[in-house]
Amino acid sequence: MNKSQENIKVREPLVRTVKRAERSNLDIIKLRIIAFILALVAGGLFILLIGFNPFELYLTIVSGAFRSKMAIQATVKFMIPLLMASLGITLAFKMKFWNIGAEGQIIMGAVFSSYFALFYSDLPHIVLIIIMFISGFIGGGLWGLIPAYFKSKFNTNETLLTLMLNYIALHVISFLRDGPWKDPGSSGFPKIARFEANAQLDKILGVQFGWIVGLILVVVVFIYMVYTKHGYEISVVGESQATSRYAGMNVKKIILRTMILSGGICGITGVIQSAGSDMTLAASVAGGVGFTAIIVAWLANLNPFGILMVSFLFSVLEKGSSVMQSTYGLSTYSASVLQGIILFFILGCEFFIRYKFVLRHKGGNK
Amino acid sequence: MNMFINFLVAAVFAGTPLLFGTVGEIMNEKSGHLNLGVEGMMSLGACAGFMAGFLTNNLLIALLAAFVAGLAGALIYAILTITFMADQNVTGLTLTIFGIGLSNFFGEYMLVNSNTNSLKLPENIAAQISNIYIPVLSDIPVIGQLFFQYNPFVYLGIVIAISCGIYLNHTKLGLNLRAIGENPGAADAAGIKVTKLKYLNVLLGGGICGIGGAYCSMIINGGVWMSNSVNGLGWISVALVIFASWSPNKAVFGSFIFGAFNILKYYTPKTYFTIPNAFYDMLPFVITALVLIITSIRKSKENQQPASCGINYFREER
Numbered sequence: 197m198n199k200s201q202e203n204i205k206v207r208e209p210l211v212r213t214v215k216r217a218e219r220s221n222l223d224i225i226k227l228r229i230i231a232f233i234l235a236l237v238a239g240g241l242f243i244l245l246i247g248f249n250p251f252e253l254y255l256t257i258v259s260g261a262f263r264s265k266m267a268i269q270a271t272v273k274f275m276i277p278l279l280m281a282s283l284g285i286t287l288a289f290k291m292k293f294w295n296i297g298a299e300g301q302i303i304m305g306a307v308f309s310s311y312f313a314l315f316y317s318d319l320p321h322i323v324l325i326i327i328m329f330i331s332g333f334i335g336g337g338l339w340g341l342i343p344a345y346f347k348s349k350f351n352t353n354e355t356l357l358t359l360m361l362n363y364i365a366l367h368v369i370s371f372l373r374d375g376p377w378k379d380p381g382s383s384g385f386p387k388i389a390r391f392e393a394n395a396q397l398d399k400i401l402g403v404q405f406g407w408i409v410g411l412i413l414v415v416v417v418f419i420y421m422v423y424t425k426h427g428y429e430i431s432v433v434g435e436s437q438a439t440s441r442y443a444g445m446n447v448k449k450i451i452l453r454t455m456i457l458s459g460g461i462c463g464i465t466g467v468i469q470s471a472g473s474d475m476t477l478a479a480s481v482a483g484g485v486g487f488t489a490i491i492v493a494w495l496a497n498l499n500p501f502g503i504l505m506v507s508f509l510f511s512v513l514e515k516g517s518s519v520m521q522s523t524y525g526l527s528t529y530s531a532s533v534l535q536g537i538i539l540f541f542i543l544g545c546e547f548f549i550r551y552k553f554v555l556r557h558k559g560g561n562k
Numbered sequence: 563m564n565m566f567i568n569f570l571v572a573a574v575f576a577g578t579p580l581l582f583g584t585v586g587e588i589m590n591e592k593s594g595h596l597n598l599g600v601e602g603m604m605s606l607g608a609c610a611g612f613m614a615g616f617l618t619n620n621l622l623i624a625l626l627a628a629f630v631a632g633l634a635g636a637l638i639y640a641i642l643t644i645t646f647m648a649d650q651n652v653t654g655l656t657l658t659i660f661g662i663g664l665s666n667f668f669g670e671y672m673l674v675n676s677n678t679n680s681l682k683l684p685e686n687i688a689a690q691i692s693n694i695y696i697p698v699l700s701d702i703p704v705i706g707q708l709f710f711q712y713n714p715f716v717y718l719g720i721v722i723a724i725s726c727g728i729y730l731n732h733t734k735l736g737l738n739l740r741a742i743g744e745n746p747g748a749a750d751a752a753g754i755k756v757t758k759l760k761y762l763n764v765l766l767g768g769g770i771c772g773i774g775g776a777y778c779s780m781i782i783n784g785g786v787w788m789s790n791s792v793n794g795l796g797w798i799s800v801a802l803v804i805f806a807s808w809s810p811n812k813a814v815f816g817s818f819i820f821g822a823f824n825i826l827k828y829y830t831p832k833t834y835f836t837i838p839n840a841f842y843d844m845l846p847f848v849i850t851a852l853v854l855i856i857t858s859i860r861k862s863k864e865n866q867q868p869a870s871c872g873i874n875y876f877r878e879e880r
Binding site for chain 1: 598638641642645646647648649651652653655656657658659660661662663664666667669670671674794797800801804838839840841843844847848850851854855858859861876877878879
């Protein structure tokens with residue numbers, strides 16, 4: 197070995213990352229389940245750390261969500277907006293359009309529909325409800341169209357723009373609440389009047405009918421994404437804009453259209469939350485659902501039926517955490533902590549689907 | 563005139579948490595990592611800083627705790643995005659939700675266990691974080707008021723921003739870092755330790771964000787613990803990075819300008835017509851949105867995001 201060769205010789209790192217052969221679907225599911233269990237263990241350690249028994253607390257969460265008919269109804273009530281907003285976001289995410297603006301789109305949907313709920317409440321019930329849904333769709337769709345327009349025209353960063361639109365939408369509500377739509381009958385803090393019974397959503401099986409809309413949407417979004425030309429275009433644009441342009445697709449049009457749909461579905465979520473659960477337009481109409489929905493959509497791998505499952509799981513967590521608050525005096529924010537931990541672990545496990553670590557001197561091409 | 567000086571001073575106070583968040587995010591983005599977890603890391607810092615100050619009555623420990631908490635949040639992000647190559651957008655968002663949740667959770671936990679109605683910082687530390695007084699200098703009219711009578715956070719923020727500017731633009735390490743942000747493959751080929759430097763900067767950025775969070779919880783609400791004290795400032799910081807065109811020095815002015823927008827409603831004369839408060843509250847976000855749009859339309863070559871930002875680096879795929 198001569199001198200120069202010796203100089204070139206580089207020490208191989210202790211651990212390196214290489215791509216692995218594709219895993220089977222069964223393996224992927226197994227990995228996710230392991231990650232989920234690890235997340236529960238990590239959450240359990242956290243619970244232990246603050247001086248509680250993790251098994252007892254987990255049990256409280258699950259039993260709390262199902263302990264009575266009312267509890268189950270409350271769980272479903274949590275689930276409706278989460279499910280729908282996740283479905284809305286999924287369309288955008290499939291296109292790799294980072295729509296962080298579900299929060300704002302939910303609000304604008306609620307604002308648009310509330311206009312009719314507040315000022316046209318004497319219309320025939322069915323007509324009014326249909327108008328509210330359409331206006332909610334338009335409100336959310338327009339709010340989604342703004343970032344889509346700038347993204348497609350100037351490549352404006354959609355993550356930040358949709359985010360700013362969330363806060364702007366939030367202050368639109370506070371403007372309406374403090375000014376033009378203020379309920380003159382309310383004393384103390386200004387608020388918007390309660391909707392007339394005529395403008396409230398009907399109940400089916402004790403819960404507002406939003407849950408049926410949600411279930412229908414699961415199927416519709418699934419069919420739209422998997423079996424239609426539009427759905428195909430969305431996934432091609434998501435994979436590569438250059439490819440889709442080469443294939444003769446009108447990328448700009450696809451982005452605009454998809455974001456109207458994505459925002460529109462979130463807008464309907466706002467209608468359902470305001471007219472079905474809150475019975476008024478409150479500043480908390482979105483209440484963080486738009487953000488949690490991102491976690492849900494991602495955990496479900498952007499699959500509508502997966503979203504149904506995950507949003508159910510998350511609403512159990514939400515309802516359970518409120519029971520935990522009344523039983524142990526722990527904050528309901530425990531739900532977001534646990535949700536965060538679960539997603540951290542799932543994100544970490546994705547790595548092992550595509551890559552593996554190789555130790556020095558073991559395998560690899562030496 | 564006096565009113566105007568008061569306005570400027572208030573703008574500096576309101577802009578300081580943004581300064582920490584912005585500089586922290588710049589450190590992240592320069593290493594090629596778009597970290598949307600600023601709000602979360604600030605929340606973690608807010609809780610850790612306040613609680614440490616509350617329990618130990620020592621400002622230094624409080625600052626350290628805030629720094630470590632922000633760093634810990636960044637560590638989760640760093641492990642997931644640098645080593646495990648997870649999606650940066652989703653990881654950052656999760657960090658935000660997790661950070662806000664954990665911060666509020668612990669805040670309420672401490673409140674419930676303290677058997678009082680509110681958590682208030684003890685006197686000693688409250689005095690340490692109140693506005694400083696430098697003999698002679700603080701007494702100079704106008705100049706003294708404008709420059710020499712802020713709380714320690716303000717000066718710390720400016721010092722950190724300037725140090726980060728020197729680090730990025732005038733040291734070899736900073737040059738290496740910028741190379742990584744632009745093209746990690748080329749930097750790696752040149753022998754720069756990509757992973758190590760990425761970790762270093764993401765963690766450092768997170769720590770800085772954490773201190774910014776401590777400002778929110780300790781100063782903004784007058785030393786009383788409140789949930790959600792960061793309340794969107796972290797998100798404005800992420801956007802301010804663009805306004806400051808990835809320069810820590812420009813971030814100083816950028817954050818003070820945005821601070822001014824935040825407090826404008828208290829300083830506009832209400833004589834002729836009144837604008838609803840909601841519009842003032844909306845203003846920083848509207849302006850940020852406009853800045854985003856205008857910079858994307860102008861597309862200037864120099865003021866661009868580091869080229870590899872948002873894309874994870876996989877060594878064997880370069």
